[in-house]
Amino acid sequence: MFAKVFLIALAASPLVAAHGKIAVAVGDAGGNTTALGIQGAVVPGAGSNSKTEVDTTTYNGKSLKSDSLGETTDTGKLKVNDLASAMDLSGSTLPQVTNTINATFHVVTSDGCGPIKAVLDTTGTGAYSNGVELDSLADIPGNNGDCPKSITKKSVVRDLLERSGVISKRATNVNKDFNIAFTVPAGTTCTGTINGQSNVCLVKMANNNNNGPFGGNIAIQMAGAAATNATAKRNSVAQPFSA
Ligand SMILES: *[C@@H]1O[C@H](CO)[C@@H](O)[C@H](O)[C@H]1NC(C)=O
Ligand SMILES: *[C@@H]1O[C@H](CO)[C@@H](O)[C@H](O)[C@H]1NC(C)=O
Numbered sequence: 001m002f003a004k005v006f007l008i009a010l011a012a013s014p015l016v017a018a019h020g021k022i023a024v025a026v027g028d029a030g031g032n033t034t035a036l037g038i039q040g041a042v043v044p045g046a047g048s049n050s051k052t053e054v055d056t057t058t059y060n061g062k063s064l065k066s067d068s069l070g071e072t073t074d075t076g077k078l079k080v081n082d083l084a085s086a087m088d089l090s091g092s093t094l095p096q097v098t099n100t101i102n103a104t105f106h107v108v109t110s111d112g113c114g115p116i117k118a119v120l121d122t123t124g125t126g127a128y129s130n131g132v133e134l135d136s137l138a139d140i141p142g143n144n145g146d147c148p149k150s151i152t153k154k155s156v157v158r159d160l161l162e163r164s165g166v167i168s169k170r171a172t173n174v175n176k177d178f179n180i181a182f183t184v185p186a187g188t189t190c191t192g193t194i195n196g197q198s199n200v201c202l203v204k205m206a207n208n209n210n211n212g213p214f215g216g217n218i219a220i221q222m223a224g225a226a227a228t229n230a231t232a233k234r235n236s237v238a239q240p241f242s243a
């Protein structure tokens, strides 16, 4: 009797979307950021899905190379201007990239695993359909975003019931960090301007889960480009005085 009620309760639970998010991204020449929409430590790592998934980005069935910044439960549709909050959390220097970008991908729940792919938009607007897919240097295990059992810690009973179709698959809390890394092609020129930063590219990193895809958008600058431009700006400001 108890078992029957238990099974019905599990089967009746709504399909819970599951998630992974980019907590921190760093450039190989310094600087760091967090993904658009991330809220930082106020969002708990462990706990119910409704509490842990509020700031993870979902792309609502869209393919990697589509013009979408996705959305989070708390922000709704993400906008490039959400970079202001991201920089309030992580600091004023965006990831400075010579060759590689690393990110700490936080797997929130069991559909938030790998493989993770990345696409770079040089315009910094989220025009990913014209973007360049980046080569992966480090990834998270997984199959279409579903975590392997070694990561999910799912109970043997739950796993058996799910695989035999007695209960529907449901995302379970994972709360683990993984390093992911991508190569940014030499000669990339970023042309976006966001939140007072020029020469900005946006990079979308996401898995390919049916409930998602899940991941996030981060802003980066090519190392040297920001400094070069700051110099150019100083010179142009100085000109009227020296004329
Ligand atoms: C990010 O950069 C800021 C300085 O802008 C620094 O204080 C902070 O420790 C860095 N965080 C990480 C995770 O590297
Ligand atoms: C970036 O990822 C690569 C590949 O796993 C690793 O060798 C490197 O140490 C990472 N760098 C940082 C700063 O985490």
Ligand SMILES: *[C@H]1O[C@H](CO)[C@@H](O)[C@H](O)[C@H]1NC(C)=O
Binding pocket: 190, 198, 199, 225, 228, 229, 232
């Ligand atoms: C620097 O910024 C100016 C506009 O302020 C822009 O015209 C120029 O292309 C930028 N330089 C680089 C190297 O991106």
